[in-house]
Amino acid sequence: MKNLNKRGADKIISVYWFGILVLVAGGIFLMVYTFYNHPYDVRGLEAKIMANKVADCLSKQGMLESDVFSNGNFNEDFKNNFLDKCNIIIDANDPQYYVKVGFFSVEDLSKSVFEIDAGNKNWVVDCDVQEDEEHEKLPECLEKRLYALGDSGEQHLIKILSIVGKVEENVK
Amino acid sequence: MLSRDFRKNKIGQLSDAMTWIVATIVIVVILVIFFYASSVLAEIKDLEVDSKILFLDKQKTGEVGWIKEKTNFAFKLNKDNEEKINNWLEENEKS
Numbered sequence: 001m002k003n004l005n006k007r008g009a010d011k012i013i014s015v016y017w018f019g020i021l022v023l024v025a026g027g028i029f030l031m032v033y034t035f036y037n038h039p040y041d042v043r044g045l046e047a048k049i050m051a052n053k054v055a056d057c058l059s060k061q062g063m064l065e066s067d068v069f070s071n072g073n074f075n076e077d078f079k080n081n082f083l084d085k086c087n088i089i090i091d092a093n094d095p096q097y098y099v100k101v102g103f104f105s106v107e108d109l110s111k112s113v114f115e116i117d118a119g120n121k122n123w124v125v126d127c128d129v130q131e132d133e134e135h136e137k138l139p140e141c142l143e144k145r146l147y148a149l150g151d152s153g154e155q156h157l158i159k160i161l162s163i164v165g166k167v168e169e170n171v172k
Numbered sequence: 173m174l175s176r177d178f179r180k181n182k183i184g185q186l187s188d189a190m191t192w193i194v195a196t197i198v199i200v201v202i203l204v205i206f207f208y209a210s211s212v213l214a215e216i217k218d219l220e221v222d223s224k225i226l227f228l229d230k231q232k233t234g235e236v237g238w239i240k241e242k243t244n245f246a247f248k249l250n251k252d253n254e255e256k257i258n259n260w261l262e263e264n265e266k267s
Contacts (some may be wrong), residue, residue, distance in 0.1 A: 016192060020195075020199060021200065023200070023203070024199065024203065027206070027207065029186075030207055031206055031207050031210040034207065034210050034214055035210045035213060035214045035217075037214070038214035038217065040217070040218070040219045041218075042219055051239070052238045052239065055238065059242045060242075061245050061248075062242060062244075062245030062247075062249050063246070063249070064249065094238065104240075104260075106252075106253050106256065143241075144239050145242045145260065145261045146240075146261070147243065147247065147257050147261060148243075149246050149248050153249070155246075155252065155253065155257070157257065157261075
């Protein structure tokens, strides 16, 4: 009678042991899944690269590209074909980027004399919302400023605003 | 006599069960703690890119970033209104 009792206890523990193994394995799976399922947010880097690409397109060795001007004035053709000229591809069906370039005169820094923009304009409002505090689920905004000279040596101040959307791919 | 043996056996079996119950609770608690830690680590993980090599950012004093270098070239050609321009360049850069 005593031997029967001991065998019964061993069988119950064996099944339970496998249950514990499954529980631990499931826990490990969940941990690994949670960690690797979370995406990296690279929008800040993308915005910087896009701003640098635009700056490179506009200014070389301190001088604005000759294409930017036409007969002493800003070239509308450059504005209309800005993306082609700068080799930037923005999907027209689902634009996940926005870039805006503003040219300012040294005499009047409050208002731009010429502007070029391309992409999803709706995100500019989201940048204003994030002036005080960044929000992860809103597009990433970046503003860079540079100084360059025109053909005749006139001074131009350039403000580049680059915005990257792609919220679903970068934020969970 | 026989009933005394039975009582001793019952106490032995009960302590085995209690051991496993406590062990299960400990295992579950530890799993929950580690799961929470992995979710926190997932939130704070960041792609480490040496942006200095890519010249994406302005470097420390004496070194230049990509866009800053262009500005420096322009200043070498025309230094008029340098202070005003520098103030405007450093003002309110959104990042």
